[in-house]
Amino acid sequence: MRLYAIRRQEPLKWGSCLVFPAALAFSLAFCCLLLAIQGKPPLTGLASLFAGAFGSHHALQDTLLKAVPIFLCALGVAVAFRMQIWNIGAEGQYALGAVGATWAALAFPDAPRPVLIPLMLLSGGLAGGMWALIPALLKVRLRVNEIISTLMLNYIGINFLDWLVYGAWKDPASFGFPMTARFSPSALFPRLPGTRLHLGLALCALAGVAVWLWLSRTRLGYEVKAAGSGPRASVYARMDYGFLVCLVMAVCGVLAGTAGLTETVASAGRLQPSIMAGYGYTAIVVAWLARLNPLSIAVAAFLLAGLRVGVENLQLSLQVPAAFGGILEGCILLSVLAGQFVTGFRFRVERDEGRAETEGAA
Amino acid sequence: MRMFSKLLFLALLALAAFGCAEDKKEPEKKAEPAPKAEAPAAAPAPAALKVGFIYVSPIGDAGWSYAHDLGRKAIAALPGVETTYVEAVPEGPDSERVVTKMAREGANLILTTSFGYMDPTLNVAKEFPDVKFMHCSGFKRADNVGTYFGRMYQARYLSGLVAGSMTKANKLGYVAAFPIPEVIRGINAFTLGVQKVNPDAEVRVVWTKTWYDPATEKEAAKALLDAGCDVIAQHQDSPGPQEAAQERGVYSVGYNSDMSSFAPKAHLTAPVWNWSVIYTYLVEQVRSGAWKSEDIWWGMDKGVVDLAPFGPMVPEEVKAKVAAAKADIIAGKELVFTGPIFDQKGEQKAAAGQTLSDPDLLGMKWFVKGVVGSTE
Amino acid sequence: MSIELLIPLLAAAVQSGTPVLFATLGELVTERSGTLNLGVEGMLLMGAFSGFFVCILTGSPWLGFVAGGVGAMLLASLHGLVTIVFLGNQVVSGLALTILGVGLADFLGQPFIGQKVAGFSKYALPGLADLPALGPIFFRQDALVYCSYLAAPLVWFLFARTSLGLALDAAGENPKAAKAAGLSVASLRWFGLLAGAFLAGLGGAYLSLAYTQFWTSNLSAGRGWIAVALVIFAFWRPRGAVLGAYLFGGVMAFQLRLQAAGANLPSSLLLMLPYAMTILALIAANLRKGRAGAPAALGVNVEPEE
Structure with a gap:
């Protein structure tokens, strides 16, 4: 007897509605097991996980804010992935964005807010974009594989940030600690009164809509998608392949740079090496999980942020190690991926003796 | 693709529903966390002192955070002291969120054990005037934020x-x-x-x-x-x-x-750390009401550092x-x-x-x- | 630089290149069979943990070494399940594997924090160790480094001289044709994935049993990502993997030695060196020999057909 899988003519309608909860349930069950092994009450654990992520308006705010840098980076890499450009350099572009914005904030401390914030956005976005152009040009001109160059540029970018913060930009009043001087209050993002929500959220909305419009409603966006099927396909397009590579990389750099700048001004209001938290890598997962669709990216970023924020609550209430979050996250991702199979395929069991077929409804 | 986002939205709704349900159940289990940050101070019964720690790395680093956690364990053994911690908290905006959460959940004393937590600690302290904060190795203080370190x-x-x-x-x-x-x-x-x-x-x-x-x-x-x-x-x-x-x-x-x-x-x-000396002192100060924002920089005489x-x-x-x-x-x-x-x-x-x-x-x-x- | 300084530098390059070499060779085998596995960092850590755990349990470093490979294989089989069986996206699955592996190793390793293990110590190979220059560089290392000397030619032999290697390449280059020729692409990809994971796990075990001999969290500290990059740097050739791993180890060891020698340079700039060198070396290689590409079907799942 053998089991076959066949691609469905059409994706299973609402199949994903089964898959996602099922995958989630599976992962949570596994984690309950882990909790139980450690002698912690599993159901209380799950409850505190959800309460910490989505259970109150505070929790929702925390989750939303945590999702901001993840969303921006993921949106950026998704644009590049659309064109099959394997940009894993969002981490470095994020660092450079923070550096660029810091330059503006330090150079014009007396500028009023309506001038300074757009200026920071401009310089941060520009710095991130330029950084992303390096691997783009290396790819177009010298045929250097972008996976390797973007990865290496991540390390270089982070060390560049370190170099500035440990050297030229070190705050003389910081007792030698590696951080820049505090920005002037007008550099800080305004917050929605009564909440911790800040301008970064609006930037996300803006960027999300803009990218969605660009990719789905403009000719250029269409050509990006077309070029994704290979340089040959875009020969017939209006635009040069090299130009498109540079364009998507720059867009990704600008978005990741904006994420870096958001994190810099969100809390401390100064540049510190500790803003590097790996969002550039998280973004790749989110982008793919959401199948590069801006709207799905927003949802996936929100859920992933919720998971990460919720795990802190779990740590607080049950004292489980931080590694628990990684296990949970890995499980969810893997089971969602595996589960998506049933939406695209159906199973067929074939007996050896004949062609008697039994179709599994999955 | 559209299907996928539909699904995600549904899942999201389910989560939110679950979360809200949790919220309603909560009062049975424990005091509602959000609005009662100041409650323990007002409570007449000698409530347990809640001490929260934030570590920059997993305590499995066998180094800095591990040494702080040994200090935490020492005060957790004292009667009437409850401790909690969150490990591997990055020093950026994440730390501000975690400190806020601890304060909201009713911690009386919060210890932020890495230099990069300085500004976040001060930011949160402004919102929770009744919670005491101690930041390790920094140089900024406020009415309810002190600093500590060892020589x-x-x-x-x-x-x-x-x-x-x-x-x-x-x-x-x-x-x-x-x-x-x-x-x-x-x-x-x-x-x-x-x-x-x-x-x-x-x-x-x-x-x-x-x-x-x-x-x-x-x-x-x-x-x-x-x-x-x-x-x-x-x-x-x-x-x-x-x-x-x-x-x-x-x-x-x-x-x-x-x-x-x-x-x-x-x-x-x-050269070794012995943080329990400072932590025990802080617990006593907060409990007796004598705590005030100060700069603790103790040395060998108190036993914070040793060979x-x-x-x-x-x-x-x-x-x-x-x-x-x-x-x-x-x-x-x-x-x-x-x-x-x-x-x-x-x-x-x-x-x-x-x-x-x-x-x-x-x-x-x-x-x-x-x-x-x-x-x- | 004098010869007395150069030889220890090269010896250090070999040693610090070894874990990366194992991981690079492993990823190379996996990628040539058509599977992209970005979970190398997770596999290194699972390998490091399983190796350490079994060595403590049994007292045998060799069993630990093998267990390191097996631990990584177990983790990688999840990647196989998701991508080969269920045809999930290889990029996400690999990244999820890293997240999961790092978490698992950290979680399971907690009881062992700060524990020491009697792993592999240096062993001078009789005869070879006394060769001028080569001896101190290559033959006064530990036993696992010698294993890595065998691993690279083995991988080369696999792809250059065996029909299995040819079949693996077919699964990575043109799975449809491979299938038409009667090969089971899924089995080949499973083999490539697991054999590669085994090698990566050996690299992890090298970290916890030979390079350092104790357990702390995050022992691999990003070496898995370097391995992913080095496979591309090597143009999917074992020889290039050896070159890349030792070059990377060498540049890292070099910048540390530059500091130790009293060079008064900001360390952030020195730390950029290995990464900048990698890009430059890649540019140079590109200029010289033109395009050598990735396996054509790398990262592309093979759908079952009727």
């Missing part, structure tokens, strides 16, 4: 006395993590200790730019050994450098906690010399940073008999004469 340089100096007596090559190596004042101060104190017993010796510094990468730390120690150093000291969390010294048959000085089990033949001693037991290779006369210096430090004599002190370029930083002030020490960004390396 590790005293123990470093003593370890320098030992190392300086044991070197034959007169070249010592120092594997260091990041060029920040705390580390630079430690290198200087170590060097001054070395030069006290061995004026010609030099200390070479290699920066690894990482707190926990055992292999790189070991590699850095080997680079120093290849450059001719014959005692290795470290400001790193892992025992990697200790192993390197043992393999080459030379001596080493550990850090954070007694690392002798990793290199029994090499490990001379180690790990000596290895068997340390001669008695060296032990006696160290014991004498230790007694002097405990008696309050300023041994370590008392002039004449010169920097790398030979510029005088403290005249004979003059002692560097605490602000000078806190912001130290120059190496004393005899250190070979860059402060960047």
Whole structure:
């Protein structure tokens, strides 16, 4: 007897509605097991996980804010992935964005807010974009594989940030600690009164809509998608392949740079090496999980942020190690991926003796 | 694709529903967390004191956070004290969120144990005037934010006395993590200790730019050994450098906690932390209502820093010399940073008999004469 | 630089290149069979943990070494399940594998924090160790480094001389044709994935049993990512993997030695060196020999057909 899988003519309608909860349930069950092994009450654990992520308006705010840098980076890499450009350099572009914005904030401390914030956005976005152009040009001109160059540029970018913060930009009043001087209050993002929500959220909305419009409603966006099927396909397009590579990389750099700048001004209001938290890598997962669709990216970023924020609550209430979050996250991702199979395929069991077929409804 | 987002939205709705349901159930289980941050202070019954800790790395780093967690465990054993912690919290906006959450959940005292938590701690403290905050190793305070640290340089100096007596090559190596004042101060104190017993010796510094990468730390120690150093000291969390010294048959000085089990033949001693001293004191202060925002910078006299037991290779006369210096430090004599002190370029930083002030020490960004390396 | 400094530098390059070499060779095998596995970092850590755990349990470093490979294989089989069986996206699955592996190793390793293990110490190969220059560089290392000397030619032999290697390449280059020729692409990809994971796990075990001999969290500190990059740097050739791994180890060891020698340079700039060198070396290689590409079907799942 053998089991076959066949691609469905059409994706299973609402199949994903089964898959996602099922995958989630599976992962949570596994984690309950882990909790139980450690002698912690599993159901209380799950409850505190959800309460910490989505259970109150505070929790929702925390989750939303945590999702901001993840969303921006993921949106950026998704644009590049659309064109099959394997940009894993969002981490470095994020660092450079923070550096660029810091330059503006330090150079014009007396500028009023309506001038300074757009200026920071401009310089941060520009710095991130330029950084992303390096691997783009290396790819177009010298045929250097972008996976390797973007990865290496991540390390270089982070060390560049370190170099500035440990050297030229070190705050003389910081007792030698590696951080820049505090920005002037007008550099800080305004917050929605009564909440911790800040301008970064609006930037996300803006960027999300803009990218969605660009990719789905403009000719250029269409050509990006077309070029994704290979340089040959875009020969017939209006635009040069090299130009498109540079364009998507720059867009990704600008978005990741904006994420870096958001994190810099969100809390401390100064540049510190500790803003590097790996969002550039998280973004790749989110982008793919959401199948590069801006709207799905927003949802996936929100859920992933919720998971990460919720795990802190779990740590607080049950004292489980931080590694628990990684296990949970890995499980969810893997089971969602595996589960998506049933939406695209159906199973067929074939007996050896004949062609008697039994179709599994999955 | 559209299907997928539909699905995600549904899932999201389900989650939100679940979350809300949880919220409603909550009062049965425990006091509603959000609005009652100030409740414990007003409660008439002697409620348990809730102490929260935030660590920058997993306590599994076997180094800095691990040492703090030993302190936490010590106060958790006290009657009427509840502790909680969150580990591996990045120092950016994430830390602000976690500190806020702790304050909201009713912690009375929150200890933020890494330098980068300074601004976030102050930001949160403004919103929770009734919660006490203590930030480790920083320099900014507020009405409800104090700072604490230990004078590790005293123990470093003593370890320098030992190392300086044991070197034959007169070249010592120092594997260091990041060029920040705390580390630079430690290198200087170590060097001054070395030069006290061995004026010609030099200390070479290699920066690894990482707190926990055992292999790189070991590699850095080997680079120093290849450059001719014959005692290795470290400001790193892992025992990697200790192993390197043992393999080459030379001596080493550990850090954070007694690392002798990793290199029994090499490990001379180690400057170690004992945070429980400060934590016990803080718990008493908060409980008695005597707590006020202060800058705690305690040294050997209180037992916050100390030396790990000596290895068997340390001669008695060296032990006696160290014991004498230790007694002097405990008696309050300023041994370590008392002039004449010169920097790398030979510029005088403290005249004979003059002692560097605490602000000078806190912001130290120059190496004393005899250190070979860059402060960047 | 004098010869007395150069030889220890090269010896250090070999040693610090070894874990990366194992991981690079492993990823190379996996990628040539058509599977992209970005979970190398997770596999290194699972390998490091399983190796350490079994060594403590049994007292045998060799068993630990093998267990390191097996631990990584177990983790990688999840990747196989998701991508080969269920045809999930290889990029996400690999990244999830890293997240999961790092978490698992950290979680399971908690009881062992700060424990020491009697792993592999240096062993000078009789005869070879006394060769001038080569001896101290290559033959006064530990036993696992010698294993890595065998691993690279083995991988080369696999792809250059065996029909299995040819079949693996077919599964990575043109799975449809491979299938038409009667090969089971799924089995080949499983083999490539698991064999590669085994090698990566050996690299992890090298970290916890030979390079350092104790357990702390995050022992691999990003070496898995370097391996992913080096496979591309090597143009999917074992020889290039050896070159890349030692070059990377060498540049890292070099910057540490530059500091130890008293060079008064900011360390942030020195730390950029290995990464900048990698890009430059890649540019140079590109200019010289023109395009050598990835396996054509790398990262592309093979759908079952009727």
